[in-house]
Amino acid sequence: MSETLFEIRPDGTRRAITRDWVPEAPVALEFNGLSYAVMMASPADLDDFATGFALSEGLAASPSDISDIAAAEVENGWVVRAQLAGLGIDKLTERVRNRVAESSCGLCGIDNLAEVARPLPQVARHQAIEPAAIFAALAALRPLQELTRRTGAAHAAAWASPSGQIGLLREDVGRHNAMDKLIGAMARAGRPLSPGFVISTARCSYEIVEKAVRGGATTLVCVSLPTSLAVQRAKAAGLSLWALARDDSVLLVTAATP
Template structure:
């Protein structure tokens, strides 16, 4: 480690800058989002190093463990210890013997970078592009413009780091009426989703009883993570990729993108059930 001292981080740092705009250059201070290497260590073995914002790292580690299939349930995580240093962080997890043995069998080198969730994967087979179809939820969420527009309009007020830096993504958990209940931010869009999922798992929130709103585009790994957790509806502010759409269709996940205050685009075309509950 670069420093033995444990420190607290705010999620951004102040930097002296020179702003060039309109008139003469001006000295100023700018807030910049923090990005640190975070090592995820399972039963003493370092399994992954992800670049992330050093906040909510326990939730991040739990969410990553679930969405990457390292554990199948939160109960398989027995202990989590977060160690945050000045320029790096470690999260030590103690997982069940069964989950640890399975992890060692398929262990691969992961070197996550901002905006990339599969860096370091050694072969195409490890990408897991054939998701099983999610079980039918007890109560289906059928999207409506009013619900999506309500969530989209409310999201900026929950984005503390975005207001400070202009450089992070947000992952929000919304109820069936579009009310935002939880929001997590990170320089990596997939990290933000992992933090949100980890928090929901630790709070034992039923993940088939609401939907996720992301401030980013819909890439394949975000859809795959959501499908693993049986999240039935994923809404994103920006565009989807073709693979994200295909994964969503295979898993039975409803994917909405280009979500704005005046509408959205439905990319999976899931038809509402007769008499289904409105989202």
């Protein structure tokens, strides 16, 4: 969706410009016929989104637990329906029973403070990523961010090989959604997030660390500084965390345990 606007400068001059708006719509996620969440998202790659969401929220242990994904545009947004199998069914039923409201965040389905501190799985032992690989991936990332280039209002999550080659990228208006789409796309393709590393162009918050760990990543690179809770959770899980990634520098926050 694009629109012609007037850009006004300090001297009062103006010029007509055309801007593309980043797509945003309510996306309802339904599992086994139960409405689980309504997320504000960019309605693309919704099969990946549903898969990654189920994996990162602990509703599914593997992509094989998720089947019959179908997305449909409805009057007020989109609905994505899927079937869950395995241990996630009990968790799904219990959380739906206690749901009140949702937002586009990584705390979907959490009913009390104790659940925020639930232990994360330990990441696999892994070798440290060389900074040169991070710089190479950052340089390759920008030309691939088509939605960001057109709109200036999207987040990206990408997987890079240990040498810094971008293997897959997903974008969304929501930072958590972009991560879910990446996790889902990699899982559906049968490609693990490690070896290699995940890059997030979003703020490095608790939720981004949680999703990276639960998605199977061992190393996360973010363009911003992490929050205190993000650092705490990364250390506890053994996640290698790099932050403030720029063209000429990157900050090592937590180191790998080889």
